[in-house]
Amino acid sequence: MQIYNAFLKVARTRVTSILIYYVVFLIFAILSSQNTADDNRSRFEASSVPICIIDEDKSAASHALTEYLLSMHESVVLDSYEPETLLDNLYYGRIGYVLSIPEGFERALLAGQTKDLVTTSKMPDSTNGIFIDRQIDLYLRALSASVSSGASVPEAVSIVNTAVTQSPDVHTVSFEGQSAGEDSFMYYYFQYLSYVLLVMLLEGLSPVLIRFRQKDLRSRIACSSMKPFVQKVQLGLGCMTYSLAIWLSFILPSFLIFGAQQILSKNGLLCLINSAVFTLVATALTLFIGTFSIPGHALNMISNIIGLGMGFLCGVFVPQQFLGDTVLSASRFLPAYWYVRITNMLGGLSEEAFSIDTYRLCIGIELLFFFALFAMYLASSRFHRRSPD
């Protein structure tokens, strides 16, 4: 097992840099999944939009409008209401809508003025914004109509509020037994793991493999009595050990974060199998890239292009349901697409209901990617062995 031992020896020399990557990626995986889970939890509550209301009138009418909107939406209080702060919060999605009720709002309403009663701001053409626009229009129209019919402001507010409460309930009809993820944190953790495992293996394992492709070590191994097949098997075993260690290093903390009960539940185990298969794919890809003698500087760029590119195209960072049909058609040719599809399905993060057949199909396709990449690795290493230095 000399090559296997040599592999571990080379890997050990890089243990500090691997630890640095490990700490960073573990922080990344936990924070990302926590942040996305929080974000989605608020998004799924019956279209409650984070809204910022600046009430400068502080009258009965302005209070009524504010209360009507806040009965459905989430109020966001900011430290400052400067235009720059409001723009920042709108652009980066912390708030979806800004309503400013100017001083004299109630006076204008009583005087029958309906033009530009309030000032609003939203991202152009955003559906969230149009939704709130309609609600404001609805309420102000009813209020101004009541006032114009001779009612006082408190009377008008009372009439409109009674009419609002008498609105018909929405009927619901379900077509399939789909469960929305109650706690999506674990599923997002596994989703981000695809990016983390890929970059971690590319950044950590590739340099070790590239070391074995360098002329001195390659010539030393080539002149030994060991058969090329045995050499490859031992190198492959080394990679498997390394990948297993990386996979375990991310799976063991998940037991601490989510608890053994959740990880060892049916869905948890299916996620574990999925991540293990994806680790195989990432290892095969790393083996393939390791056949090229790429300098460390360029290797960073390549691993980030592959990792971030796959992350954005396959739905790790952007939900798959938001990606266009063309993008999704193209991303089907990437293994991360099938990995993410499984986590989405298991966690109820998409509209696709869980089906064991689809799960098997996705795992099967991931395995096909593994075999294809492994074959490419064998072909490439054979080609590089024959090519002159």
Next chain:
Amino acid sequence: MFSIIKYTWIRLIRNKTNLFWVLLFPIALGGLFQAAFSNLSSLEEFSPIPTAVVCSGDESSPLLTAAAANPLLSVYRCSSEEALAMLEEQQVDGILTIGDSITLTVDPNRSSARLNQSILQVFTEQCSINAALIKEAPAAAPALAADADFRKEVCYGRRWQDPYTQYFYNLMAMACMFTALSGIYISLENQGNLTVLGARKNCASTNKLFCIIGELIAYIGFEVLLNIIAFLFLIFVYGVDMRARLPLSLLTILISSAAGVSMGFFIGSASRRSESIKIGSVTAITLLCCFFSGLMQGNMRMVVEQHAPFFNRINPAALIADSFYCLNMLESLRRYTVNILTLVLLSVLFCLGGFLLTRRKRYADL
């Protein structure tokens, strides 16, 4: 000094693999971003809501006319069975059943249609409130029917921009931060225990500080050139909307690349450890900084702003991305100036730190 800059440039240009990947990195990732976000903006934009309308009473009901005339709805008239089938096949987002009153039926499992369902709910509320008000106060009817513009829409910045452009700001920030990998080589090539070139330089009579300054200038110039090419490629070939105040954008790239190279130089000088550890440290720091500035998750910058605003003021990636944001979105250049000055300050501190750490490190000390 000139010959140091000249020969450093020649070395950099001859390193074709490095040149190729440094240039390709933002261009390739930009292309992938462009592909991934191509559909997202259109998803954010509002389009009429596909709605099935079932008439369960009088065909001449004013509610039917109101539904058909509403610009927010794309109405399909059908029977209740057809409507349910359309709802199941996700061809419509809701069913409006119109008789004496109006009712809405939706599929609660369709999370992607949640907002459209809520807009439909507002429509049914509107119909019901109008009916209740006319019943309560008939004199209100003309005012309910009248057109009124209650809202005045304002924009708090120079203009509105696609929120997904922020990913390109962060991509440029990452490209500028990755110049730190080049910065590492300045320190490596001056450390005799790590590179042959370092050993050679340690024996030379040229002043070490003089040599490092020359190399810093050469590396910064080279990286700025590559990043500017990539930036121009993004805006002119991919059509990314980052053209506002172009000269200032180029200045941002210059300062940001200088900050990146000097950060790499500082990290490289901080220890005598191997190249792999230095590269690992720089990559990890860069990825972490970019993560917190919103490269992987667009709202991360605001999350940091809420919990640790000071970090946004010193995180180079957040400063770079925010500088592009200020140039494109804000009228005032005050915040941009503060960002740029902070980047300059960071560059100076990194360079001074690097100089102090490499000072008096002779071959015999290593």
